[in-house]
Amino acid sequence: MDEKKKRETAFIIRQEEVAKNIFSMWINTPSSQIAKPGQFLNLFCHDGSRLMPRPISICEIDRLRGSLRIVYRVSGEGTREFSKLSSGETIDFIGPLGNGFPIDIPQKDAMIIGGGIGIPPMLELAKEFPHSCKIVLGYNDYPFLKEEFERTGSKVYVATENGSYGTKGTVVTAIMENYLKANVIFACGPLPMLRAVKQFALARGIECYISMEERMACGVGVCLGCTVDTVDVNGHLNVKKARVCKDGPVFNAKEVII
Numbered sequence: 001m002d003e004k005k006k007r008e009t010a011f012i013i014r015q016e017e018v019a020k021n022i023f024s025m026w027i028n029t030p031s032s033q034i035a036k037p038g039q040f041l042n043l044f045c046h047d048g049s050r051l052m053p054r055p056i057s058i059c060e061i062d063r064l065r066g067s068l069r070i071v072y073r074v075s076g077e078g079t080r081e082f083s084k085l086s087s088g089e090t091i092d093f094i095g096p097l098g099n100g101f102p103i104d105i106p107q108k109d110a111m112i113i114g115g116g117i118g119i120p121p122m123l124e125l126a127k128e129f130p131h132s133c134k135i136v137l138g139y140n141d142y143p144f145l146k147e148e149f150e151r152t153g154s155k156v157y158v159a160t161e162n163g164s165y166g167t168k169g170t171v172v173t174a175i176m177e178n179y180l181k182a183n184v185i186f187a188c189g190p191l192p193m194l195r196a197v198k199q200f201a202l203a204r205g206i207e208c209y210i211s212m213e214e215r216m217a218c219g220v221g222v223c224l225g226c227t228v229d230t231v232d233v234n235g236h237l238n239v240k241k242a243r244v245c246k247d248g249p250v251f252n253a254k255e256v257i258i
Helices: 077-083 121-126 146-150 171-177 191-203
Strands: 008-019 022-028 040-044 054-062 067-073 090-097 110-115 134-139 155-160 184-188 207-211 227-229 241-243 250-252
Touching: 022 077, 022 090, 040 067, 054 077, 054 090, 054 121, 067 077, 110 121, 110 171, 110 191, 121 134, 121 146, 121 184, 134 146, 134 171, 146 155, 155 171, 171 191, 184 191, 191 207
Parallel strands: 110 134, 110 184, 134 155, 184 207
Antiparallel strands: 008 022, 008 090, 022 067, 040 054, 040 090, 054 067, 207 250, 227 241
């Protein structure tokens, strides 16, 4: 959003471990009324020794109950602290931040692709295309959140690196193996996956939007610590770069160089 967005304190409704070192947390916040699929929150640690917030994508939005869900991987001391919080405790954050996915585009034959910890932010987007999109999820092994994606009514295809579930290989392997087609692709995941999805989409003339996973500091575009190379000159920066936190994290794939 913008630099004026204020820090907010939210009560934790519930938290659970949904896979090894993967945690799901629901928080109560009025910010749920303005959140969009693809946006993220900057969460702060209670421990004063860790000053920088941790950016975590929004997984689900429940406007009726006024709550947001985040799903994150424990990857350091900050997220480890978050994982120890319980219902009734509080957590501070700024958000929602970023631009989110363009859900206002005309309804098309959509394909939603998620890989690793880039899978959770695609769940709310999948709910925008109930019973009508193709969902392709890539995992190292255990397919966390798979059943929740299936509850959207759309067909879910799974790829795992070790072949324990679904197709053995990558999300692109699963797409090719199942002869999947689409007019628009939405994707979030690790950079190698996004490169492969971009190449697949552009080679076939498919409109493609990718959500970049970068380490972010300020979350509002001030520090310039999360830039990505772009095809055109950025009007704000006057260089061929964009700020993932401010101009993204979602980009039209043909506009960024990855």
